[in-house]
Amino acid sequence: MGLNLKPLADRVVVEPAPAEDKSAGGIILPDTAQEKPQQGTVVAAGPGKVSDSGSLIKMTVKKGDKVLYGKYSGSEVAFDGTDYIIMRESDILAVL
Secondary structure, three states, X not given: OOOOOOOOOOEEEXXXXXXXXXXXXXXXXXXXXXXXXXXXXXXXXXXXEEOOOOOEEEOOOOXXXXXXXXXXXXXXXXXXXXXXXXXXXXXXXXXX
């Protein structure tokens, strides 16, 4: 079953990686001390952005890519019981 959430233009839907529940030293962190994840997997991508001249600029990321993004990038949404982040492709910092 595929995701029925289709982003428009140059937006992507990212499923964030789970937050780390242990510190580097092995200390178990409570939910309130866990940092927001900054990486995830692209689950859907829009067709691309239309330039000023009217041509379509295709997306450089695709479904399945693991990406790094800014800590406060995009909008968080819940869809079918799963949390996603919808962001512009320009908010993605790197592909892993």
